[in-house]
Amino acid sequence: MSRHFSAEITDIRQLSREHFILTLHRPPSAPEPGPGQFFLIRLPRCGEDPLLRRPFSIFDWDEGKLRFFIRVAGKGTAILAGSGPGERIDLIGPLGRGYPEPSDGKRPVMVSGGMGIASLFPMIREQGKGGLLLYGARTSDELHLLDEIGATGIETETITDDGSSGRKGTVLDLLHDAVQSGKMEGAVVYGCGPWGMLHSLLGFLKENRMEGYLSLEERMACGLGACMGCAKEIGGRMLRVCLEGPVFSVSEF
Amino acid sequence: MDLSVRIGKIQMKNPVMTASGTFGYGGEYSEFVDLDRLGAIVVKGLSLQAREGNPSPRIWETPCGMINSIGLQNVGLDAFLKEKLPWLRRFQTPVIANILGSFPEEYSNLARRLDGEVEGIEVNVSCPNVRKGGILFSSTPESLKEIVGRVRDSVKQSTLIIKLSPATSDIGQDALLCEKEGADAVSMINTIPALAIDTETRKPRLSNITGGLSGPAVKPIALKMVWDSYRRLRIPIIGMGGITCGTDAIEFMLAGATAVAVGTANFINPSATMDIISGIEAYASEKGIRKITELTGGMQCS
Numbered sequence A: 001m002s003r004h005f006s007a008e009i010t011d012i013r014q015l016s017r018e019h020f021i022l023t024l025h026r027p028p029s030a031p032e033p034g035p036g037q038f039f040l041i042r043l044p045r046c047g048e049d050p051l052l053r054r055p056f057s058i059f060d061w062d063e064g065k066l067r068f069f070i071r072v073a074g075k076g077t078a079i080l081a082g083s084g085p086g087e088r089i090d091l092i093g094p095l096g097r098g099y100p101e102p103s104d105g106k107r108p109v110m111v112s113g114g115m116g117i118a119s120l121f122p123m124i125r126e127q128g129k130g131g132l133l134l135y136g137a138r139t140s141d142e143l144h145l146l147d148e149i150g151a152t153g154i155e156t157e158t159i160t161d162d163g164s165s166g167r168k169g170t171v172l173d174l175l176h177d178a179v180q181s182g183k184m185e186g187a188v189v190y191g192c193g194p195w196g197m198l199h200s201l202l203g204f205l206k207e208n209r210m211e212g213y214l215s216l217e218e219r220m221a222c223g224l225g226a227c228m229g230c231a232k233e234i235g236g237r238m239l240r241v242c243l244e245g246p247v248f249s250v251s252e253f
Numbered sequence B: 001m002d003l004s005v006r007i008g009k010i011q012m013k014n015p016v017m018t019a020s021g022t023f024g025y026g027g028e029y030s031e032f033v034d035l036d037r038l039g040a041i042v043v044k045g046l047s048l049q050a051r052e053g054n055p056s057p058r059i060w061e062t063p064c065g066m067i068n069s070i071g072l073q074n075v076g077l078d079a080f081l082k083e084k085l086p087w088l089r090r091f092q093t094p095v096i097a098n099i100l101g102s103f104p105e106e107y108s109n110l111a112r113r114l115d116g117e118v119e120g121i122e123v124n125v126s127c128p129n130v131r132k133g134g135i136l137f138s139s140t141p142e143s144l145k146e147i148v149g150r151v152r153d154s155v156k157q158s159t160l161i162i163k164l165s166p167a168t169s170d171i172g173q174d175a176l177l178c179e180k181e182g183a184d185a186v187s188m189i190n191t192i193p194a195l196a197i198d199t200e201t202r203k204p205r206l207s208n209i210t211g212g213l214s215g216p217a218v219k220p221i222a223l224k225m226v227w228d229s230y231r232r233l234r235i236p237i238i239g240m241g242g243i244t245c246g247t248d249a250i251e252f253m254l255a256g257a258t259a260v261a262v263g264t265a266n267f268i269n270p271s272a273t274m275d276i277i278s279g280i281e282a283y284a285s286e287k288g289i290r291k292i293t294e295l296t297g298g299m300q301c302s
């Protein structure tokens, strides 16, 4: 088993102009990831520019494959989107501390903004039926993967910033409603999305003294806790998103 | 084929060491690197007390390089001696502690307490002198001389290495000053002061505004600095700046380095140091080189 391995691209499925699913053949030597963990991917065909690896959450896996859900955000992700089946890419992972399982009897509630679904999907898959997913995006076009989510049997509520599908608003609105309707009794919250959303979610969870886990992003170099490049101030200390995170408990803030 | 080199009193099995701040305290990379195979391990810069460093964001990618402003976050001397060093002692490889300070006394205290505990002490002089309004210790010959003199007085057993900043008008002059003050070796280069700006928001890319550039982008600059220094020095040079493969390391040796350090490349390829050692070996056997030290300063100008 080695956390540094190379894997062949078996498929790149375009979901929209900006979004795609990257599927890799998982070699037998690649260790099993857990929900909320991530991999550092070395961009193919670029030598020394772009130089750094890119971090991506593990979206889905089984014995034979690893899948990542990726949005084109700049140079590196555009290079990945333009690669094709048969190419090999170099990975380090699984890395970081992922989402802990809900303790006995607690109901897992996943709160996802935008690309947050990439990191939360393994929780949705594992916790499926008993859980609740609050899923928000900018527009209905960006509410990706509803089929795969539906297949897990999870109760799902969606919302968009522009009201192009269902309600208009943010996941925080959905959360307030869930509280009103008693759905948050004995809940443990797992959140991933843009920092603005996570910040509001953090405030909500603190105020209501609820157990919760948030997945953060920061620029990374080593991914191994060595360079201190990804440290963020959390609870007055500089913690490494790649090692102490990317998932942090609300109680740490 | 003999790959061994000597830096002061440190006998290294090959010329490849890690660059401070890019390899943690060693353990972070032990899963990808055979620590016993390294020439030496240089750990993250240590201060007397633990430091939290700068706010995020701390890194920014540039063409073939990166800018960092970590702000020297580290566990502090006590935690290093109690928790990190004993673990590193399980390996045969010499350990070099990199030190930093806000005051001249911090350097001498660190040096005194580390002396004899580690094979080498590497002094990072590219640090703001708090008593002089934050101007870097390396930025005037007087303050550089003061630091080197003080650590020299404090270090009796370990090998003393001064790590030089490229932000100077004449690095060869700085290196010569270190030699005159009794340093056993110099290492170069530290990162190059740098800036990047987001044109949308007009804000700097790093919370600290400026940072230090490293990676392949700096290699030609670093090589020239090693060459400029080599011609004037008797003590050995540890060369670094953008080394990613065996031939990069050979270039540094040809320019005058006795040993080399690998920094940013560890982030790209976690086993870069191993590949570089193999690359040097392959070069030496292909060229029929019996002693690797033959290469030092071996650039043929005519």
Ligand SMILES: Cc1cc2nc3c(=O)[nH]c(=O)nc-3n(C[C@H](O)[C@H](O)[C@H](O)COP(=O)(O)OP(=O)(O)OC[C@H]3O[C@@H](n4cnc5c(N)ncnc54)[C@H](O)[C@@H]3O)c2cc1C
Residues within 6 Å of the ligand: A038, A050, A052, A053, A054, A055, A056, A057, A058, A068, A069, A070, A071, A072, A073, A074, A075, A076, A077, A078, A115, A118, A119, A216, A217, A218, A219, A220, A246, B061
């Ligand atoms: C733990 C973690 C998990 C992630 N999971 C996913 C995922 O599953 N799917 C997905 O689409 N994206 C994910 N991201 C964000 C993704 O890493 C960035 O979108 C990507 O690095 C952008 O690279 P680029 O070259 O296209 O953009 P550029 O803007 O050209 O990148 C420049 C530099 O900034 C860094 N950077 C830019 N945006 C981010 C960001 N948001 N977070 C961290 N570094 C960034 C890049 O890595 C690169 O070093 C994750 C980030 C982290 C930290």
Ligand SMILES: Cc1cc2nc3c(=O)[nH]c(=O)nc-3n(C[C@H](O)[C@H](O)[C@H](O)COP(=O)(O)O)c2cc1C
Residues within 6 Å of the ligand: A227, A229, B019, B020, B021, B022, B044, B045, B068, B070, B072, B098, B124, B163, B188, B189, B190, B191, B213, B214, B215, B216, B218, B240, B241, B242, B243, B261, B262, B263, B264, B265
């Ligand atoms: C993230 C990071 C942290 C660093 N921290 C230190 C440090 O604590 N002390 C030091 O002397 N140099 C530090 N350096 C400088 C490196 O040791 C090295 O001199 C420089 O990066 C050039 O080599 P490279 O291009 O191979 O990285 C750091 C460099 C990087 C990229």
Ligand code: FES
Residues within 6 Å of the ligand: A219, A220, A221, A222, A223, A224, A225, A226, A227, A228, A229, A230, A231, A240, A241, A242, A243
């Ligand atoms: S990316 Fe290097 S410590 Fe996290």
